[in-house]
Amino acid sequence: MHTITIDERWCKGCRLCAVNCPLHALHMAERFTKRGIHPPELAPKGRCNGCRLCELLCPDFAITITEAADVHL
Ligand code: SF4
Numbered sequence: 608m609h610t611i612t613i614d615e616r617w618c619k620g621c622r623l624c625a626v627n628c629p630l631h632a633l634h635m636a637e638r639f640t641k642r643g644i645h646p647p648e649l650a651p652k653g654r655c656n657g658c659r660l661c662e663l664l665c666p667d668f669a670i671t672i673t674e675a676a677d678v679h680l
C-alpha cells in the first residue's frame with residue numbers, strides 16, 4: 608500500500624503531475640493554497656497505483672510517494 612503526500616508549501620500549481628498521471632488520479636483543486644495557487648489532489652475516483660511518475664515529474668519535489676514497509680514476522 609502506498610501513500611501520496613503533496614507538500615503545498617512547495618507546489619507552484621504547474622499541473623505537470625495531474626496532466627501526466629496515466630491513471631488520471633490527480634486533479635487540480637478549486638481551493639487556493641497560501642501561495643495563491645490551485646494544488647493537485649487525488650481525484651474522487653482516482654486509482655493511484657503508486658507508479659511514482661508524478662513524484663519524478665514534479666519540478667519542485669512537492670510530491671512524495673511512500674510505500675508501507677512489508678512486515679515479515
Ligand atoms: S508538478 Fe509539482 S509543482 Fe506542479 S502542480 Fe504538481 S505538485 Fe505542484
Ligand code: SF4
Pocket residue numbers: 611627628629630631632633654655656657658659660661662672
Ligand atoms: S503515483 Fe502514478 S498513478 Fe499515482 S498519482 Fe502519481 S502518476 Fe498518478
